[in-house]
Amino acid sequence: xPPETLANRVTILEHxxxxxxxxxxxxxxxxxxxxxxxxxxREEFSAVRQEMRALGETLRAEMNCAIDGLGQTLRxxxxxxxGTLRxxxxxxxETLRxxxxxxxETLRAEMRAGDEETRRQxxxxxxxxxxxxxxxxxxxxxxxxSQESRRRTSGSRRSPKR
Numbered sequence: 001x002p003p004e005t006l007a008n009r010v011t012i013l014e015h016x017x018x019x020x021x022x023x024x025x026x027x028x029x030x031x032x033x034x035x036x037x038x039x040x041x042r043e044e045f046s047a048v049r050q051e052m053r054a055l056g057e058t059l060r061a062e063m064n065c066a067i068d069g070l071g072q073t074l075r076x077x078x079x080x081x082x083g084t085l086r087x088x089x090x091x092x093x094e095t096l097r098x099x100x101x102x103x104x105e106t107l108r109a110e111m112r113a114g115d116e117e118t119r120r121q122x123x124x125x126x127x128x129x130x131x132x133x134x135x136x137x138x139x140x141x142x143x144x145x146s147q148e149s150r151r152r153t154s155g156s157r158r159s160p161k162r
Contacts, residue, residue: 004012
């Protein structure tokens with residue numbers, strides 16, 4: 001390579017210096033752009049935060065409305081089911097009362113029949129005891145019974161049902 005002349009080298013150096021002279025203006029311009037960019041990004045992030053906050057509040061409100069609606073629906077269904085259950089329980093209670101009343105009447109009738117049978121057996125045993133006392137009296141005292149007392153005791157001498 002041939003060596004360049006001094007004039008040529010100065011000319012090249014002047015061109016490079018002229019291009020470097022505009023560099024501070026360009027750096028300053030770039031600095032302004034960066035500052036503007038930072039401000040825009042800050043504003044955009046603030047806007048995004050506000051939008052997200054608003055969407056969050058909207059979502060919360062919608063969810064609360066949905067939950068309230070579901071709660072009301074659930075309360076209504078539970079109230080309806082409670083009424084149905086009360087009706088069924090009332091019906092079953094009436095049925096049970098009827099069955100118990102029927103059983104009570106049956107039990108009373110059986111108890112009356114048992115009482116009547118017990119009274120009948122007690123009368124028979126009482127008459128038998130009276131007749132035995134009379135026989136003992138006759139045997140011990142040597143007296144004969146009158147026809148009237150024999151008739152009374154002979155009709156009542158039945159063996160009790162056991």
